[in-house]
Amino acid sequence: MTITQQVITIGMCVLGTVLTRALPFLIFNGKRPTPRYVQYLGKVLPSAIFSMLVVYCLRNVTPLHYSYGLPELIAIGVTVTVHLWKRQMLLSIASGTVCYMLLVQLVFK
């Protein structure tokens, strides 16, 4: 690729990203009232999105092969337990991450 072609390629990726981020705001720009259906989606989508993002992060886990998703399962267990106990976001994330690092570096090599 020439430099110009590289710039265009990167530019296309920028355009694609900006489009997906801005489109809802361009369509429902507040000049007309947002349709009730879209308001409903805006209210209920986040719960579904957070489920989707958790699964997305875990998409490369192999439950049927070694390490059977065990480090992920244990580390998520630790994260959830610490969070239910202390309700401190940073502490929950740090404990889960340290636990996961120890598991994949020392136990499930």
Added chain:
Amino acid sequence: MNILEKNHDRKAFKALKWAFPYTIPIFAGFWFLGIAYGIYANASGFSFVYPLIMSMTIYGGSLEFITVSMLLSPFAPVQTLIMAIMIQARHLFYGISMLDKFKGLGWKKYYLIYGMCDETFSINYSAEIPKDVDRGWFYFFVTLLNQIYWVSGATIGGLMGDLISFDTKGLDFAMTALFVVIFLDQWLKEKHHMSAWIGLISSVVCLILFGTDDFMIPTMICILVLLTAFRKPIENPEKAGDAK
């Protein structure tokens, strides 16, 4: 004028102080992933300028990795654009969810939309912002700090190449843990979990059916269809329960 400016500064600074702790886990995750991305670009034969520019302009992790391999393939701009839209399609959902929250934020809104990656959206949507902290500045600093972490990580990775020896294996779990915590908070906050279940079942079923690379678009379609089909029971769970 002077007093006004000072007031303005104080408002921004207060929001920055409130926003920073929320972004610390992102710092860990973004430096890890960003450095990994920089090293990958470097190993693919690109100078640090490439990860620097791509992380700053594209600012979407998974797409940036793919852009590196696109730059090494024959020039295909239309295909690149379609690919970019497909990979980033989930951001459409973030926009729909933030329509109300970003209302009336003036110039900041444009940057907030531009910088709305998975992590920034999740924090900005779910964070509890006290009444005396300026909402617009809070969103702004969460977005800005996260982008600084990502760009600096990618640049450092691009500069260092494979010089790093510290064993950081597994550090990227910080991102998974972040989403787990946000998911859990959302779950505890709501009375009915229909939407969360719809998201969970749709993504797991689509992951099994379509595989790791192609499951996000089918998942999004499934979620939309199911949320539309179950709109009545989701909006009025009590009534639906009585009817039974």
